[in-house]
Amino acid sequence: MFVLVNLKAYPCDPVEIADAARDVSDDYGVDIAVAPQTAHLSRVADTGVETWGQHVSPVEHGSHTGSTLAEAVTDAGATGTMINHSECRQKLADIDAGLDAAERVGLDTTVCANNPEQVGAVAALSPDAVAVEPPELIGTGTPVSKADPDIVTDAVAAAEAVDEDVSVYCGAGISTGEDLVAARNLGAEGVLLASGVAKADDPKAALENLVEPL
Numbered sequence: 001m002f003v004l005v006n007l008k009a010y011p012c013d014p015v016e017i018a019d020a021a022r023d024v025s026d027d028y029g030v031d032i033a034v035a036p037q038t039a040h041l042s043r044v045a046d047t048g049v050e051t052w053g054q055h056v057s058p059v060e061h062g063s064h065t066g067s068t069l070a071e072a073v074t075d076a077g078a079t080g081t082m083i084n085h086s087e088c089r090q091k092l093a094d095i096d097a098g099l100d101a102a103e104r105v106g107l108d109t110t111v112c113a114n115n116p117e118q119v120g121a122v123a124a125l126s127p128d129a130v131a132v133e134p135p136e137l138i139g140t141g142t143p144v145s146k147a148d149p150d151i152v153t154d155a156v157a158a159a160e161a162v163d164e165d166v167s168v169y170c171g172a173g174i175s176t177g178e179d180l181v182a183a184r185n186l187g188a189e190g191v192l193l194a195s196g197v198a199k200a201d202d203p204k205a206a207l208e209n210l211v212e213p214l
């Protein structure tokens with residue numbers, strides 16, 4: 001299972017969480033990546049943890065003030081990026097161009113989607129992975145695997161029907177090891193989570209609790 005920890009814009013210490021994620025990943029043999037604010041990418045990557053961008057813009061070098069250039073994301077040490085997070089929605093054409101930008105520099109890609117129908121649509125763009133996240137469950141602590149497990153199994157089927165090489169992750173409300181095991185049992189190959197770690201009093205303990213049952 002791949003565990004992608006999105007720090008969003010939470011008031012957490014990205015380096016403390018990156019250090020914890022690196023150590024827990026090493027200790028438990030689970031692939032854990034951290035996606036901090038773009039301005040924190042270098043500091044997070046310097047810890048040695050797998051580092052992801054929260055977004056890349058659908059642009060090349062040029063007059064694109066305020067953009068998140070894929071080349072700058074890799075220069076900062078990231079090896080992957082999310083695109084189309086529910087809190088950073090993109091038009092389909094921009095998701096496609098964002099994937100082109102990520103591919104140009106060799107970033108791994110996860111495209112987020114609200115539901116299984118959207119999973120099928122974005123799987124057609126051949127990202128490395130899609131992450132299904134019902135927006136209404138984000139930040140609630142109620143995992144999609146409990147609230148509506150069919151969303152995960154339907155997302156897996158939708159991606160498989162389009163492109164068997166696209167992995168499916170699930171997210172929203174995931175905070176415990178039990179949630180990770182449930183996601184795996186529903187066919188997900190990874191999880192995307194945020195508040196369960198970024199808002200935890202002890203992020204390292206939260207990460208250990210997540211991966212221990214795997």
Ligand SMILES: O=C[C@H](O)COP(=O)(O)O
Pocket residue numbers: 006085133137138139140141171172173174192193194195196
């Ligand atoms: O990027 C992470 C997802 O939006 C899930 O957030 P959450 O774990 O706080 O529900």
